Amino acid sequence: MIKFSTDKKIWILETDDTAYVFGITPGGLITASYFGAKLPRVEDYPAAGEQPAWASFTNMEGQSYEEFSCWGGPRYNEPCLKVEFHDGVRDAVAEYKSHAIKENMLTVTLKDKFYEMEIDLVYEVFADANIIKKSSRVKNTGSNDIIIDQILSGAIYPQQANEYRLTHLCGRWIGETQLMQQVIPEAKITLESRKGFTGHHANPFFALDKNSNADEQHGEIYFGELAYSGNWKICIEKDNFNSIKITAGIHDFDFRWILKAGESFNAPALVYGYTADGFGQMSRNLHKYQLKYLNKFNTNSGNRKILYNSWEATFFSIDEAGQKKLAAIAAETGVELFVMDDGWFGERHSDKAGLGDWFINNKKFPEGLKGLINHVKSLGMDFGLWVEPEMINADSDLYREHPEWIYHFPNRKNTEMRNQLVLNLARKDVQQFVFSFMDKLLSENEISFIKWDLNRAISEPGYPSAEKNEMRQVWVEHTFALYEIIGLLKAKHPKVIFQSCSGGGGRVDMGVLEYFDQVWPSDNTDAFDRLLIQEGFTYAYCPKIMEAWVTDKKNWVNGRELSLEYRFHSCMMGNLGIGENLTKWNDEEKAEAKKLISEYKEIRHVIQNGELYRLLSPRSSHLFSVMYVTEDKNEAVLFAMLQCNHFGKELPKIFPQGLDSNSVYTVNIDGNDIVMSGKAFANIGIEIKLKGDFKSKIVKFIKMKVES
């Protein structure tokens, strides 16, 4: 997987289908030399080179494809590292020192020419997922402080082409993960968050397709995601010589880190890849990596339980009797996990009070948490609970006791959003508080699932009692503390599934997913809007982690009324949940829900663990279709979702993908069995007849046994 060619001085990182190569130039720079399809001969990979200067205005160093450019000398594009040494020198000169290859890992160590600073470039290759992960680590090997002004995870240079198009995910609350595309101009594009968390408005994912011509099945794409949940940035710079440099990492905005003697700073990982087979293959590679390798606690085997969440049914009007009633109906229809949302603790009767007071409100729950949990367990379900540990209301006992625990600048107003303030997680006492109350909740109660919410961004990021020159570290310390707390909780309570929620999909990224098991992609639960959100989501993230709840017939977001079947089908494309006010269901609806839930139980292994093929997009077709195929290609499930039918026109044919070309499959559509080879299905297609608005159908493909 990883080789070092001593004659060419290049490191060759190969996956099953791709290769990433970089090396040492004759002038001593470390530059990228190849990224693309794996070549048949190792000898074919080029040596690392330098780019020529252009007159007296651009120098070789600034033009070359440096693997990890340190600011200093004539460099004017985005640096990966910018530091200041104790004597005020702000020019880093990193040279090759050594390297080590251990199985699928490579560490290349650089050393400053004069100062006592080393940099490790760390790579990990995931061959079967065609994914490489890289990160950087700066080490202070001397006795004086080093100030880090900027540290990114690394750079990538797509091969030159006429043009590249950027695909990325944008959005807002109740409109997350919308796909955006634009041709990259001769300029710099920055995708970023300065909000202290990942953000609804942008997601740390990018894809650049060569000559802007990729589709789901064809085209060369360079893609990646930053595994980080705090302030982040991804820069895409196209220079005047048609070269593109992509850099990604922790945002340098308001960032400064004092690296003391003997300390190291680990940048988060940049997870990236290349494919020649379109956006579909890009997503499948990312999904495979997420399912097999990403989560530190390896919780992605098996199937996820079907959950019920009480939020849209009750909002803050929550009590023991009401929750028990909902739980009984949920269990009757086949739900496996009952999750109680906001409102169960302290004086939490609205979003104005109570955050921080993490003890059960005995007026609402006379038997305590245990009363409800025992009831849920007796119904055969697991129990889950909502928390928002990083936040506090000014109207809470915790705030009255510890007003100093929030981020704030003295003499300035503390901005409240949703009436809440942000706890200063950079403080050790706050970290201890959060860990302890969570540990107590999990130790004293049979809780199998935690929904960890975050409903505002950080503002006034002040930490008045910190050392003055360390005050800007809070942005990063907050995120690292979150990871550490979840890591400790996971280690102590390994069976608990953690969901990352941030007012919907505000904190979805590969950093949070190293610790959390699944996410709530959006508070928008309209089953049709959701198709667009889910399509964008699956570009970067796998369906298994994508919770989707069936909610009330008339959706609160836009008043759209949809059938129970359509709502279920939309949610069955991911990790199915129910969020409807079940007490309003009549017997017919209960029976239909029960049937649909049992149908999902039969196909969920295909959806949650299979490979996804996007067949028709809701962005360009009134008929939307996706398909999931098991890795062994024995089973597949296809969804067809019609928005509306115009002028009685025939609907487009759907061309199933992902089946084994030479195997024979059977599928039943409206009572008719169709038996064809996988290749025939892909080339001839199938017709799914749907009439009316918002109609849907699921069909299953089964591989036929070959008689021997």
Ligand code: DGJ
């Ligand atoms: C925002 C979440 O996205 C909702 O699902 C719900 O948990 C509320 N917070 C509760 O305050």
